[in-house]
Amino acid sequence: MHINNSLLLLAAVGASNVAGRATHRHRHADLHHKARNVGEIVHATIDGKLVSWINTYDGSNEGGEYPAAAPAPAAEPSSSPEAEVKPATYETEEDQSSAPTSAMSYPSAPAPTESSSSDESGESDGSDDSESEDSDESEDSDESEGSSSDDSGASNDADVVSTYTPFCKAANKRATVAEIAYVGNVGSxxxxxxxxxxxxxxxxxxYKIKVVxxxxxxxxxxxxxxxxxxxxxxxxYSGxxxxxxxxxxxxxxYIAVDKNSQGICAAAPGDSIPVDEFGGYASTWFEFDFANESNDGWSGxxxxxxxxxxxxxxxxxMKTCHAGICSTVFDGPxxxxxxxxxxxxxxxxxGIGLNIVPGPCELELIVGYSE
Incomplete structure (x- = not known):
């Protein structure tokens, strides 16, 4: 491997920052090109842009001097407005003019400049996209505000539903199948x-809870x-x-709960639930998991x-039971x-609690339980 090849490649990589983004194989794919002579013009395709500079390094390092700065490369516009991340590739051509240089000079990392027409085009496209997305988000926000005045995300529970009402859809709140076990259905x-x-x-x-x-x-x-x-x-957490x-x-x-929902119910005497120093509900909890999609529809x-x-x-x-199996906490002597x-x-x-086979189920929850 020739040291001037390595330095030229590193210079190109440094200018494009492609080394940190390309794969391991691509980062090392071009280390074995033939040596360049002093005065040759080196071309490199960096992030989709063709850039060039004059090689001023002959491969030696006598005298211990530090490298002199190489001239900044002139950029040639890319045929594509997008700056696709690619490993640097090289072409060479002989420069007919003499380029006197010091034998101890290295090329510095070139800072390729892109043509203004390409930049303006790219920025304009991005700006239009951004403005379009902002507009869409604004419209969505307006629609949301028009449908509900509750910004906290909590439901308005002033009334008990007395006629069958479908649950809201939850698809847009789910991430991946692997995350459903943790996120599940929280409602759109x-x-x-x-x-x-x-x-x-x-x-x-x-799926429902009967609170008694x-x-x-x-x-x-x-x-x-x-x-x-x-x-x-x-x-x-409180709120x-x-x-x-x-x-x-x-x-x-009665509380109806949509499938693939995981949550808790907390209860306490009086008009509020006690909280800990962090604001979390600190009373007895009833934990539920209805038709968990990541667990083949089982409930618990x-x-x-x-x-x-x-x-x-x-x-x-507090006590909860299903099919003769119960989970219980109460004050004893x-x-x-x-x-x-x-x-x-x-x-x-x-392995503690209730494990319920897939299918509809009603859980009874007794609050203020005692024996």
Whole structure:
């Protein structure tokens, strides 16, 4: 390998920054071209642009002097307006004029300049595209604002649905199949994958939660998605909710949930849910996973007091059951009883809770549970 070839290639690579973007094979594909003589004009195609400069290096390095700067190359416009990333390729031609140079000079990295017509054309195209995209986004934003005045992403849960209403579509919120296990269905408008419904239409929905109160006073109930309105794993932070309601003593409330939804319900006495120092709901949780597409349509549920214990707060009694299998937390004579449920000590364990075969299912959730 000739050192002048290496330096010329590195100079071209440095000018285009192609080395960091091309594949390993392409970065090394042109290291073995024949040597260039002093005075030869070297051409290189860099990012789709043909550039050239005069070789001033003869391959020697006597005297220990540092390289002198090579003249800046003159650019020739590319036939294509796009700057496609390509490895540098070379052509040579003999320069008939004498080019006196120092035997100790190296070429510096050339800084190719593109023709103004090419630049202006490219910038104009990009600007038009950008303006078009901005216009589309603005129109989408206007449409969104026209359909809803809620910017937080939380649903308006003032009314319980009393006639069958389809869920919103969630396709545009999904990323890849591999991510569905974490993102799942959060609704095209965040939170619309959950609805409060009346008991007389509950049979029209495949996946639902029947909230039953053993409470002696009004309780606040909040249900949310694991993934928050901005796509982060913060759906259970205060202010994020898909549905919320007050459960009167002994009352029952149905919640319809769309398939492939993962979330929690938190409940506590009074008109608010306690939160930890970070703003996360720190009461007992009911965790649900309906028809998970990344798990062949299986569903699951459990009761968890991990957040409450981590925050040093009281865990409320709660129980969920399906097909005779239950997950339960309640206050016993000797302290909190945790049966097939998660406490802080079991936070890393698997296999706890309910595993439900694919198909429609109704989960019963008892809040304020005691024995």
């Amino acid at each position: 408008k965040w939170g619309c994958n959950q609805m409060l419904i009346s008991e007389d239409i509950a049979d029209k929905y495949d 109160g053993q409470n002696k006073e009004p309780w606040k109930v909040v249900c949310t998605n694991k993934i928050g309105p901005t796509g982060k794993i913060d759906g259970w 994020n909710h898909a549905v919320e309601f007050m459960l009167e003593p002994g009352a029952t409330q 549920a459990d009761i968890s007091i991990i957040q409450a214990e981590a925050a040093g707060m009281k865990a409320q009694g 000797a302290g909190t009883v945790v049966d097939n449920a998660f406490d802080y000590a079991a936070r890393w364990l698997d």
